[in-house]
Structures are given as structure tokens and as C-alpha cells.
Amino acid sequence: MNIHEYQTKELLKSFGVPVPQGRVADSEASAGIIAEQIGGERWVVKAQIHAGGRGKGGGVQLADSIDEVRKHADHIIGNRLITPQTSAAGKLVQRVLIESAQNITREFYLGLIIDRVAQRITIIASASGGMDIEEVAKTNPEKVIREAVDPSIGLPEFQCRKIAARIGLTGSLMPQAVKLMQALYRCFRDKDALMAEINPLAVVDGDKLLAVDAKMSFDGNAVHRYPEITNYRDFDEEDPKEVEATGHGLNYIALEGSVGCIVNGAGLAMATMDAITLHGGNPANFLDVGGGASPKKIANAFRIVRKDPNVKAILLNIFAGINRCDWVAEGVVQAMQKQAISEPVIVRLSGTNYELGQEILNRSGLPFITATDLDDAARKAVDAVHNL
Amino acid sequence: MSVFINKNSRVVYQGFTGQHATFHAEEAIKHGTNIVGGVTPGKGGSVHLDRPVFDTVSDAVGQAGADVSGIFVPPQFAADAILEAVEAGIKTIVVIADGIPVQDMVRVKRYVLDHDAIIFGPNTAGVITPEECKVGIMPASIYQPGRVGVVSRSGTLNYEAVAQMTALGHGQSTSVGIGGDPINGANFVDVLKAFNEDPDTDAVVLIGEIGGGQEVDAAEWAKKHMDKPIIGFIAGVSAPAGRRMGHAGAIISGEADTAEAKMNLMENLGVHVVRNPAEIGETVDRVLKQKATTVESGREPVHGEAVES
Incomplete structure (x- = not known):
């Protein structure tokens, strides 16, 4: 979950990070x-x-x-x-x-991130602050310092001094840098952040360290622990379709193609999009219905996918483990009956209660295109769009 | 044979009496899994599914000899449940929960460093050695005993690959889900090491996704240490570049993060990379037949040798 700069600064200030x-x-x-x-x-x-x-x-x-x-x-x-x-x-x-x-004389970069290689919170720092830190990391990687934090001891002063010395925050700036880094780390740890970035971290009026710009994002699985962070959420900054999907327990990301996708599991959802692309089509969205999808959840998935006017065909690909094909099939039938769906619907079901699901689809007499496997499903979906 | 779990595993379910755990425990028992009991704090002393319920994992280890745990508690309590299992001396821990806060897992990983335990997950469909032991939520019917090891991040994509292989007659020694979260327990290299040492695994199917460098690290390790062929797929070629705020993510992950870049690097390291997710089964079939031919003709199979189609 992302928050605004003014919110980030308000929060950081409460932890003792100096801000303008x-x-x-x-x-x-x-x-x-x-x-x-x-x-x-x-x-x-x-x-x-x-x-x-x-x-x-x-x-x-x-x-x-x-x-x-x-x-x-x-x-x-x-x-x-x-x-x-x-x-x-x-x-x-x-x-x-x-x-x-601010009267800025020098600019630095300071960031905190969960590094999936180190599997730890990692500090990133550089003497090359300003806008082009990504470029610095590419062209002069040695100018970007990384230090992983051991969660059993937190961020000790010596480690902050080490980082400060390496990016040139010396003399009277060093104790300020130590205090600031520890405050930033505490905020990151205590609020379950995923990313924090101060860029630039500036020296102002010759001898004062100040967080001139700051960004943070938080772990969506942990924000319920912190009502003050939850209150920072700005729904106007998010895609309304994605907000609605999240409310229904669906993970939806809008894309630009014409084949609407409804799949269980992020990996299979991506593989389904890949198969559509390999057959010359373009996915209209990523949508993961997750586990234990009820008929209602499946029907909601159809509604959200169909809000995108570019969708010309809908591919439902379910390989049920924790899901049940009969529930999924009921959801598809409900959606087809109640939503007056005119687009071709391609259904591929596999796994738990597959026979029951197939029976529900057959009994409904609705015009589904059934597919036997992933390849068949992707090809039929792309053909359906081309034949319109 | 198999890796990590087998018919001798003594499995405990944490969160045993919950609805999901009950359903999946019943499925696992039908599949032959030796579930020796469960843990639900406050319900110790009762009986569920004809098995004892304990208040603590420590009791399950002491009184029922549990050595494998399946964690079915909700995500907000899962990190604590993992720590409890590790502290109690459980050696193999499978974490099904999806949605554990990332920093909870950072602390768990630090703790497990000092202990002799291996964690699969979180956010995994689990681990299965067909017809011997199942700790997870996968549909057992698509798996069959065999000689191909499977390791994946995604659960449902694992089912997809396994169903394709099984349809062509290639069963699995063990199928391992390492989970889709950014901070997880065992990584691809840990699982490849186990498959490499298992005399009853002939080849490995490795299924990854965009993001992180784990798959490429695994291919690098395999090139140095492994003679068994690896069939690899990376999902997400058509996924959009991640929407992000700030630059820190891009700096840490670098450019070798896209599915395309990862597949190219893996191919260069000798992995049989599958570009179409619908052709994983066929590729396994082709690679194994090729391997059999080269062995028959007296040539040693070379890891990463190009396979003619």
C-alpha cells in the first residue's frame, strides 16, 4: 500500500526523522x-x-x-x-x-527495502542523490552501498557509522546520520513497511541533515495492525476496478489486450496469459480468484473482467486443488444467466470435482466453448477473438 | 524413494481442528499419510479424526513423535506457529498460509538459521510424495509415483505441469512447492540438492516466475554440481513491468528479473527451457527419452546437452 509524500513525512517526523x-x-x-x-x-x-x-x-x-x-x-x-x-x-x-x-549544498540517497536475495531488510545508500539513482546503480554500481540488517540485533550504531562514512557523511554530519538511519529503520520495522526512500537526503544550511523528499509503501498483509497507516490509504490513487476486485477477494490487474482471463493461482494466471500471447492473442487482464472460490466470487470475477470495454472473449482456466470445479461451474452458469454475457466464454476445468463441474456446465445448455487443456483453451480463446 | 517426506514421516497438523485443516487432513489420510495428531491450543486432550489433539507442538513431538508439521493456521498467526514448530524440534515444516506479513518471515528466517529445520512456503500448495505422504492442499489424484522431481513456486502451475507429465506416464518422486512469497523457506537450490542426492530421481522439473534471481541461482548451482537434466519454465513473459513507487526495488532486483531474461540465462546454463507452458509434459518426455538413448548407446549423459526435437 502506497502513501503520499506528506503522509510519509508526517509519519517519519513522529519517529524523529528531520523533515522540512x-x-x-x-x-x-x-x-x-x-x-x-x-x-x-x-x-x-x-x-x-x-x-x-x-x-x-x-x-x-x-x-x-x-x-x-x-x-x-x-x-x-x-x-x-x-x-x-x-x-x-x-x-x-x-x-x-x-x-x-531549502538551501541545499549536497544530496544523498537513502533507502530501505526487503531484499529477497539477502532475505533481510537492507539499507541502500549513495552519495549520488537526486533523481537518477537508478541510472547510478546501472552505470556505477560501486557508488551504491548495500547493508543487510540482522533482525536479531536490529540496526546498531556502528553499522550506521559504517554506511555514513562510506558515502561521505562525516564530521558533524555523522551523528545526525546515525540518528536519522535508526529512526528510519524503527519506522520501517514498527509499521511493517516494504519500502522507504529518502531522495534526496540533503545537507542544508551547510551543516544540517534533512529528508527533503520521502516515499514509503507498506505490507498489505500487515496494515490491519496499524489503523493510522490504513487511514492513509487514498482510493483515488487506485484503479477502481482493482479496488472493487480486492473487495471481492480477487487479485485483478488491468492490461491492454482483448482476452479476459479468470484463473486460480498467480503462477497459472501468468502462464495462461503467456499461452494466449504465444497463440498470437493479447490478455486483457491478470485475475487470480485465489483458493476456495465460491460461485458468487466467480460471478463477481466475470463482472469485473467485463467492465473493460476491450474484452472480446473470456477464458476461464481453473486447475482446482483447494478450489472445487462444481462451485466454479455454478458461478459460471450464474454469471452467464444473470449478466447476459454475449462474449464467447471458453472454459477449461481440471482437478478437484472436475466431473461434477463438467456436468453442471453440460446440463445448463448454455453456449460455452469447452477446452480440454491449457493449450486448447488458449488457442480457442484467441480464435474466438479473431472470428468476431 | 523420495525427498523430505515419505511413508515413515510422522505428520502433525497445526490448526488441526479448523475447517480447512480438517478437510485436507482427511484427504491426506486417504492418500496414506501418517498423521499422528494435531495441535489446537486450548483443545489439548481431545480427539479429532481419531487422532490426539495437543495444546503445543512440543507435546506432539514428545507424545506422538511428530517430525513433520503442516501449518494450516491463518496468516496473522502463522509466523508464531512456525517458530513454535522449529523450537519444538520439527525438522520439516510446510506452511500453507497465504498472506503472512513479509517482515514476520524475515524474523522467522533469522531464527531458523540457528536450528536444524527446513521450511517450505509460506503460500505453498505443499509437498507430496505420491502414495506415501501428502502435506498440503494439492489434488492427490493427478500425482503418481515415479522418477521425476518437481519443484515450483506456484501451486496451480505445479498441478498443470504434473497433470501433463502424468498423462504421458511420467510420475513424480516428490513434488515440492517452495511458495510464492518474496521471503520463503527452502529455495530452489535447497530442493535441487536433495533431488540430486536421491537415487530414485532421474530428472527435475523446475517452475519459476518473474521476480527475484532464485531460478538462475539454481541453474548456476546445477551446472556445477548436477548431472540430472532439468526442465525449466518461467511464468510471466506477458506480465507487465511491475508498477512500483520509488526506485529501491529496481536497484535491488536489477534487469535480469524478467521472465525472458531468466529463461535465456537458464538456457545458457544448460536447463531445457520450455517456452510454452502447455509443453512441459512433452519436454519431460523428450528429455527422458533422449537420456535413455544416450545411456543405451554407452555415452554418458551430459548435463545441459542439447536435445534434438
Whole structure:
């Protein structure tokens, strides 16, 4: 689960990470008031969306007067922002973060991630902060430091000093870096985060360390432990079809093809998409119904897949272990009867209660295209689209 | 023969009296699995499915001699259940739960380093040695005893591959699900090592997915240490590049993460890579026949030798 920059900074601040003075505004008027309250002579107006590269898209503006703050806020709020990480349509901006502008002398990168190779929380740090850290990792991997954290002892001071020294945070900056890294780690551990990133971590006014930009994402399987993090969720940032699917216990990701897919298990769902592609078709979505799918869940899956106007045929591929083919078949029949489905429906059932499921389909008298195996199913689905 | 579990395994189910555990325990018993009891805290002393229920795993080990555990508790309690099994001295732990918080697993993995135990999962369909022992949720009917080892991340894709093999007469020595989560117990190399040492496994089917470098690490290990052929498939060639926030993920995972890149690397390391998921069974058949021919003609089969189609 992703959260906004202003939320991340609020959270990090509560753990002791130094962040710029600022507050979020949802209108031109409130942006002006906040800038006045912050005071100073220079402010930064930052669009709040769940995507990076905002500066490149014009979503981060400097202002030298309250009027200018209001002008930028008015321009950004209510408009769509296109960045290298958004779709071509961009994302609608509903809020801006107003902060005092910083006098930055040096920029660093500091991140925390669950490293699946080390199987541990790992710190990533670099003296090359700013926008192009991914490029640095490719071209100068030696400039990107990695340190795995042993969960039995946490992140000790010496390890923070080691990282700080290697990226050049020395002298009076070192104790600040140690404190900041430990605070970031505590926040990451105590809130079950999956990713935290401070970029840039900046030296301001010559000798102060400050998290000038920050992002975090959290483990969807653990957020129920932290109501304050759950409250940060912004449904406007998510695909409404995906939100609805999650509500029905379905894992759905919209794609751009024409064959709607309903499958059990992520691996088989991907393999089904691969088989469709190999036969010259294009999957319209990834959809995993999970285990123990009830007839209602299957019917919901049909409804969600059919909301995509590009869908020309629907392929249902179920290899039941913990699932039951009879329940799945009942769901398909319900969907076909209640939703007036006109697209060709290709059904491949296998595994637990296969015979019962096949019998329910046959008895219904509905016009299914049945497939014997994965290859047959993929070919028939692609043919169905081509023959329309 | 087999790896990890067999007819002598003494299996305990954690979360034994729950609805799912009950259903799958009954299936496992029908398949010949020696389930010696179950654990449900608070219900110790009662009897379920004609077997004793214990309050703790430690009691199940001490009183029923359990050495394998199937963990069927809900994901929010699963990490604690794994720690309990490890501490009680269980050697083989199969974790079915899907949705365990990732950092819970980071701590579990650290703890298990100091103990002699192997974990399969979380988010696995389980481990099965056909007609001897089943600890998991897979449909037993598609498996048959045989000489091909199977290891996969995905459960249902494992069923798909196994059904294709079984239809062509190739049974399984053992089929192992290592689970689909980013932090899991045993990895592909751990399982390949076991299959390599098993005299009754002739070949291995390895089924991976996009993300992480485990499959390529396994192929590298096999090139150095293994003479048995490996048939490999990676799901996700058509999957979109992961949507992400920030850059840290891309930095740590690098570019060798796509299904295409992984399959190319594995092919270069001598794995018989299958590009079409519908052709896993056929490829197993072809590779085994090729192996039989080269053995008959007196040539030593070479790992990764190109197979003519």
C-alpha cells in the first residue's frame, strides 16, 4: 500500500526523522495561508500523487511570494500531472504540499527495502542523490552501498557509522546520520513497511541533515495492525476496478489486450496469459480468484473482467486443488444467466470435482466453448477473438 | 524413494481442528499419510479424526513423535506457529498460509538459521510424495509415483505441469512447492540438492516466475554440481513491468528479473527451457527419452546437452 509524500513525512517526523516545515493544502486559498504560517521568503509547492518524477512533469514549483504560491497551487490542483512514472493520461492532483524552500549544498540517497536475495531488510545508500539513482546503480554500481540488517540485533550504531562514512557523511554530519538511519529503520520495522526512500537526503544550511523528499509503501498483509497507516490509504490513487476486485477477494490487474482471463493461482494466471500471447492473442487482464472460490466470487470475477470495454472473449482456466470445479461451474452458469454475457466464454476445468463441474456446465445448455487443456483453451480463446 | 517426506514421516497438523485443516487432513489420510495428531491450543486432550489433539507442538513431538508439521493456521498467526514448530524440534515444516506479513518471515528466517529445520512456503500448495505422504492442499489424484522431481513456486502451475507429465506416464518422486512469497523457506537450490542426492530421481522439473534471481541461482548451482537434466519454465513473459513507487526495488532486483531474461540465462546454463507452458509434459518426455538413448548407446549423459526435437 502506497502513501503520499506528506503522509510519509508526517509519519517519519513522529519517529524523529528531520523533515522540512510544511503542510498539505487542497485549495489555492489554503496554500496561501499555510505559506504565510510557515513564513520565510521562499517556498516549494509539490503535487501529491502516488508517482515519482513529479519535478520532470512540472509538479514541483518554487515560489518567491505568497501570490506565487497561490498561483502554482491553483495551476497544479485539479489538473492532471503526467510524469515518467504515470500513464500517458497522468494523474489528477487533489493536494499540494507547501514547504519552506531549502538551501541545499549536497544530496544523498537513502533507502530501505526487503531484499529477497539477502532475505533481510537492507539499507541502500549513495552519495549520488537526486533523481537518477537508478541510472547510478546501472552505470556505477560501486557508488551504491548495500547493508543487510540482522533482525536479531536490529540496526546498531556502528553499522550506521559504517554506511555514513562510506558515502561521505562525516564530521558533524555523522551523528545526525546515525540518528536519522535508526529512526528510519524503527519506522520501517514498527509499521511493517516494504519500502522507504529518502531522495534526496540533503545537507542544508551547510551543516544540517534533512529528508527533503520521502516515499514509503507498506505490507498489505500487515496494515490491519496499524489503523493510522490504513487511514492513509487514498482510493483515488487506485484503479477502481482493482479496488472493487480486492473487495471481492480477487487479485485483478488491468492490461491492454482483448482476452479476459479468470484463473486460480498467480503462477497459472501468468502462464495462461503467456499461452494466449504465444497463440498470437493479447490478455486483457491478470485475475487470480485465489483458493476456495465460491460461485458468487466467480460471478463477481466475470463482472469485473467485463467492465473493460476491450474484452472480446473470456477464458476461464481453473486447475482446482483447494478450489472445487462444481462451485466454479455454478458461478459460471450464474454469471452467464444473470449478466447476459454475449462474449464467447471458453472454459477449461481440471482437478478437484472436475466431473461434477463438467456436468453442471453440460446440463445448463448454455453456449460455452469447452477446452480440454491449457493449450486448447488458449488457442480457442484467441480464435474466438479473431472470428468476431 | 523420495525427498523430505515419505511413508515413515510422522505428520502433525497445526490448526488441526479448523475447517480447512480438517478437510485436507482427511484427504491426506486417504492418500496414506501418517498423521499422528494435531495441535489446537486450548483443545489439548481431545480427539479429532481419531487422532490426539495437543495444546503445543512440543507435546506432539514428545507424545506422538511428530517430525513433520503442516501449518494450516491463518496468516496473522502463522509466523508464531512456525517458530513454535522449529523450537519444538520439527525438522520439516510446510506452511500453507497465504498472506503472512513479509517482515514476520524475515524474523522467522533469522531464527531458523540457528536450528536444524527446513521450511517450505509460506503460500505453498505443499509437498507430496505420491502414495506415501501428502502435506498440503494439492489434488492427490493427478500425482503418481515415479522418477521425476518437481519443484515450483506456484501451486496451480505445479498441478498443470504434473497433470501433463502424468498423462504421458511420467510420475513424480516428490513434488515440492517452495511458495510464492518474496521471503520463503527452502529455495530452489535447497530442493535441487536433495533431488540430486536421491537415487530414485532421474530428472527435475523446475517452475519459476518473474521476480527475484532464485531460478538462475539454481541453474548456476546445477551446472556445477548436477548431472540430472532439468526442465525449466518461467511464468510471466506477458506480465507487465511491475508498477512500483520509488526506485529501491529496481536497484535491488536489477534487469535480469524478467521472465525472458531468466529463461535465456537458464538456457545458457544448460536447463531445457520450455517456452510454452502447455509443453512441459512433452519436454519431460523428450528429455527422458533422449537420456535413455544416450545411456543405451554407452555415452554418458551430459548435463545441459542439447536435445534434438
